[in-house]
Amino acid sequence: MKKILLVEDEASAVDFIRKGLTEADYDVSVAFDGDTALKMAEGSTFDLFILDIMMPGKNGIEVCKELRERNVSSPILFLTALGTSENIALGLNIGADDYLIKPFKFIELNARVNALLRRGQQAETQPVQPKNIYTIADLVVNDDAKTVSRNNTDILLTATEYRLLLALIKSRDKVLSRVDLLESAWDINFNLGTNVVDVYINYLRKKVDTDYSTKLIHTVVGMGYVLREK
Numbered sequence: 455m456k457k458i459l460l461v462e463d464e465a466s467a468v469d470f471i472r473k474g475l476t477e478a479d480y481d482v483s484v485a486f487d488g489d490t491a492l493k494m495a496e497g498s499t500f501d502l503f504i505l506d507i508m509m510p511g512k513n514g515i516e517v518c519k520e521l522r523e524r525n526v527s528s529p530i531l532f533l534t535a536l537g538t539s540e541n542i543a544l545g546l547n548i549g550a551d552d553y554l555i556k557p558f559k560f561i562e563l564n565a566r567v568n569a570l571l572r573r574g575q576q577a578e579t580q581p582v583q584p585k586n587i588y589t590i591a592d593l594v595v596n597d598d599a600k601t602v603s604r605n606n607t608d609i610l611l612t613a614t615e616y617r618l619l620l621a622l623i624k625s626r627d628k629v630l631s632r633v634d635l636l637e638s639a640w641d642i643n644f645n646l647g648t649n650v651v652d653v654y655i656n657y658l659r660k661k662v663d664t665d666y667s668t669k670l671i672h673t674v675v676g677m678g679y680v681l682r683e684k
Contacts, residue, residue, distance in 0.1 A: 455479060455480065455481045456480050456481065456501040456502065456571055457480075457481045457483070457498070457499070457500045457501050457502075458475060458480050458481065458482050458483070458500060458501065458502045458503075458504060458567070459483050459484075459485060459491060459494060459495065459498075459500040459502075459503050459504070460472060460475075460482055460483070460484050460485070460504045461484075461485045461486075461487075461488065461491040461503065461504065461505045461506060461509065461514065461517060462484070462486070462504070462506040462509075462533065463486050463487060463506065463508075463509045463510055464506070467506075467533075467556075468484055468486075470560070471504070471560075471563065472484060474560040474563070474564065475564070475567070478564055478567075480567070483498070483500070486509075486510075487509055487510045487511040487512070488509050488510075488511045488512030488513055488514065488516060488517040489511045489512055491503075491505070491512075491517050492512065492517060492520055492521075495521060495524075495526065499528075500528055501528055501529075501571060502528055502529050502530075502531065502567060502570055502571055503517075503518075503521065503528060503529070503530045503531070504530075504531045504533060504567075505517055505518060505530060505531070505532055505533065505550075506532075506533045506534070507532055507533070507534040507535075507536060507545065508534075508535065508536070514532060514533075514534075514545070515544060515545055515548065518530050518532070518545060518548055518549055518550050519548045519549065521549070522548065522549035529551040529552070529570035529571070529573070530549065530550045530551055530552075531550070531551065531552050531553070531554065531566055531567065531570060532545045532550050532552070532553040532554070533553075533554055533556060533558075534553060534554075534555060534556065535555070535556045542653055543653070543657060546612060546614070546615075546653075546654070546657065547612065547657065549612065550612075551570055551612075551613060551614050552566055552569075552570060552614065552640065552650070553650070554566055565642055566640075566642070569640055569641040569642045572641055573641050586598055588620070588623040588624060588626075590623060590626050590670060590681060590682070590683065591668055591670060591683050592604050592605045592606075592666075592668075593623070593662065593670060595619060595620060595623050597620060600616065602616065602619065602662075604662065604666060605666070609661050609662060610661075611658070611661060614639060614640070614654060615654060615657060615658050615661070617638070617639040617640075618635060618638075618639040618651075618654050618655070618658055619658055619662065619681075620638075620639075621634075621635055621638035621639050622635075622671070622679065622680070622681035623681055625681075626680075626681045626682060627680065627681070627682045628680060629674045629677050629678050629679070629680045630678050630679055630680065631677060631678040632651040632652075632678055634678065635651050635678070635679065636650075636651060639651075639654070651679075655671065655673075655679055658671060659671050668683060670682065670683065
């Protein structure tokens with residue numbers, strides 16, 4: 455049974471989420487503030503963290519940052535009522551894997567949880583593959599070393615940004631829809647009606663394209679995104 459730590463200070467939200475996840479056969483522990491969450495994380499290994507951003511004491515952003523500094527690699531899902539791109543970016547760029555904007559339906563939360571846990575399990579059991587290096591222009595993605603560089607300069611990506619770039623470069627010159635990218639980078643094969651793909655594309659562009667005259671990530675209006683030189 456997969457162990458989940460839910461960090462949320464609203465009792466009604468805790469009851470709703472814990473009940474649904476328990477019925478879905480997850481072992482759910484609860485912390486009502488960030489400091490308690492970090493103490494619980496020291497004494498137990500959790501397969502997934504669900505963090506509310508606005509909490510007493512240390513907030514979700516601070517908890518996420520400290521977990522990553524401790525080299526905790528378990529997926530982190532943010533719950534937030536702060537749906538602006540800036541607030542979402544702050545969490546994703548310090549190590550979160552996904553986010554969900556309040557209010558939400560449990561079916562959507564469950565889909566995100568399943569996808570994050572499934573990816574983690576696949577990463578643990580995936581055998582070593584022959585060296586895989588993908589290039590376009592001066593961009594190089596080494597999928598064995600999980601490194602990215604452009605013009606011989608290393609680019610640091612979050613795990614989800616990396617999966618998104620890998621999906622694009624594996625299908626270079628091919629237009630991928632948002633649903634295609636959800637399936638490739640998030641392991642979700644239906645449109646959840648969120649702008650998570652658009653948000654991540656913007657973060658990826660800032661890291662991959664901003665400092666270079668040749669732009670590689672392009673929007674095809676009404677269809678999706680493509681990685682190409684022109």
